[in-house]
Amino acid sequence: MAAKKVVVVFGATGVQGGSVVKAILGDPKMKADWAVRGVTRDVSKPSAKALEAQGAETIAADLNDAATLKNAVKGAYAVFAVTNYWESKSADVEMKQGKAMADAAKEAGVQHFVWSSLLNVTELSKGALPKVHHFDSKAKIEDYVRSTGIPATYFLPGFYMSNLPGGMFRQAPPNNDWTLGLPIPGTTPVPLLNTAGDTGKFVKGILLNREKTLGKRIYGATDYYTLNQMVDQFKELYPEAGKTAKTVELPHQVFKDILGKSGQPEEAGEELLQNMRLMNEFGYYGGANLDESHSVLVDKLTTWKEFMKSAPAFKDLK
Template sequence: MASKKIITVFGATGAQGGSVVKAILGDSKLRDSWTVRGITRDVSKPSAKALESQGAETVAVSLLTLSLRTNLRYDIEANLDDASTLKSALKGAYAVFAVTNYWESQSADVEMKQGKAIADAAKEAGVSHFIWSSLPNITELSKGVLTNVKHFDSKAHIETYIREIGIPASFFLPGFYMSNIPGGMMRQLPPNNDWTLGLPIPTSSPVPLLNTVDDTGKFVKGILLNREKTLGARIYGATAYYTLTEIVKEFQEVFPEAGKSAKAVELPHEVYKGALGQAGMPESAQEELLQNMRLLNEFGYYGGAKLDESHSILVDKLTTWKEYAAKAKPFAELK
C-alpha cells in the first residue's frame, strides 16, 4: 500500500486553514491518500483537539516561533525568522497550504517576513505543491490610486516572491468574507431598528462573496485534484459577485417579515471612518479599510476577473449568500 502524502496546513484552527482540514479529512478518498498536519497556535485548545479527533496531526505555532508536537511524538522548535529551522516542520510534506494574518501585527513587514520564511522552508524541504493564500496587489491594480490596502499588497508581494524562487505553487485568492456581513456590516440601526447594510460605496458595487469556513477547503481540494492545471494559476475563491442591493434583496427573501424595511445605503467616507474610529481602530486602519471598500467599486476586488475558470476545478457545491444568511447566528432570532 502506497504511503499517504502529507499536506501541512498553516492556521489549521482558523477560518481558511480549518476549512482545508475539514475538506480533506471529510472526503473518504482524500483521507485515504492524504495525511493532514495542522499548524495552530495552541494544540491544547478544543479546536486543535477536534482536529486530532478527525485524524490530523497538530502543530503549535506562535507569531515568531514554531513548536511542533504531533501524534508521532516528536517536538521541534522553529523560528519564522530563520527559514532553515522551518524545514523540520515541513519535513516529508508533499503539499502546503500557507496563510498568514496581517491583522495580528498590522505590519506588512512582519507578514511578508513570515510568508517568505514559510516559502523558503518549503523550497528547502522540496515541497511539490505550495498553495499560498494570496490577494491582488491593489497599489498596482489601482495604478497608485489606492496605496494603503496593505493587507492585500503584502500577500501579493509574498506571491511574487514565491514565483521568483521557483516553488511549484498555486495561488488561492479568497473573496469577501460572508461572515463580515451578518451583525457587522449589516445590522439593525436606530431609530426604527431597520436592518441596514451600510458601506462607503454605491449599492451597485459588485462584491465576490465567500463562505470562508465551509468553502475555502472546497477550492483547495480542487487545486490539489487539478495540480497540473492549477500550478502557477490564480484561483479566485468566491461563490459569485453580489451587489449590495442583491445582498439585501436575498436577505429579504430569507426573512420576509424582518426584511420588509431592510435596505442598502452608501455611507459618506468620513461617516464610515468615524464608525471605525468609535470601534477603536487607529487612523491608519480606518484609511486602509476605506480604501479596501473603495476597491470594490472603483477597480473591482479581482480587477473584474470572471469566476468561471476557478469554478471549473470544483467538485463540491459552493454556499450561496442566501444559504449562508439563513444559518447565520446574528440572524437566527429572525426565523
C-alpha cells in the first residue's frame, strides 16, 4: 500500500488553515490518500487537540523562527502556507515569514506549495492606492515564491463574508435599520468567500488538480455580489427585518472615524479605506473572471444567502 502524501498546513488553528484541514480530513476518499500535519505554535492548546481529534498530526513551529520550519515540512509532499498581517501589522514581518516558509519547503523538496496570496494593489492602481500593505506584502511573497522555482499555486481569498453580519452590515441609529455602510457605492462588486467553510474546498481542488493549477492564481470566491444585491437577498430572506434595510455610501472620513472609534490606529484606517476603494475603482481581483478557478472544485461553494442563514448576528431574525 502506497504511503499517504503529507500536506503540511500552516495556520492550522486559524480560519483559512482550519478550513483546509477540515476539507481534506472530512473527505473519506482524500483522507485515504493524504495525511495532514497541522502547524501551530502550541500543540497543547485546545484548538490543536481539536485538530488531532479530526485525524491530523500536529507539530509546533514558529513563523518568526525559521529554524523551526524545517522540521515542520520534512517529508511533506504539499504545503499550504498562510500569514496573518494583522498580528504584527508589519509588511516586513509578514514577508520574512512567507519567505521562510517557501525556503523551508524548497529545501525539503516539497512538490506543491500553495501560497495564500493577494494582488499588489500599488501596482494594480498605478500608485493611486499605495497603502494596502496586507495585500502588497502577500503579492511580494508570491513574487519571491515564483523566483525560487518551487512548484506552486497561488490561492487568493476573496472578501470574508464573516466581515459583514453584525460588523459592516448591522443595525444602525437612529431607527435601528439594518444598514450595510461602506465608503463605496452600492453598485460595487465584491467577491464573497465563506472563509471558514470554503477555503479548504479551493485548496482541495488545487491539490487534486496539481498539473492544471501549477503557476496559476486561483481566485477564492463564490461569486461577485454588489452591496445592493447583498441587501436585496437579506430582504428576501428576512422580509420583516429587511423592510427598511439599505446600503449607505459612507464619506471616507466617516468610515475612518468609525474605525478609529473601534480602536484602529489612523494608518490602519487609511489602509482599510484604500482596501474598500480597490473594489470600486480597480476591482478586488482586477476584474478577473472566476470561472477557471471554479473549474478545479469538487465541492459546492456557500452562497451569500446560505451564509446569512447561519450567521449568529441574524439568528433571531424572521
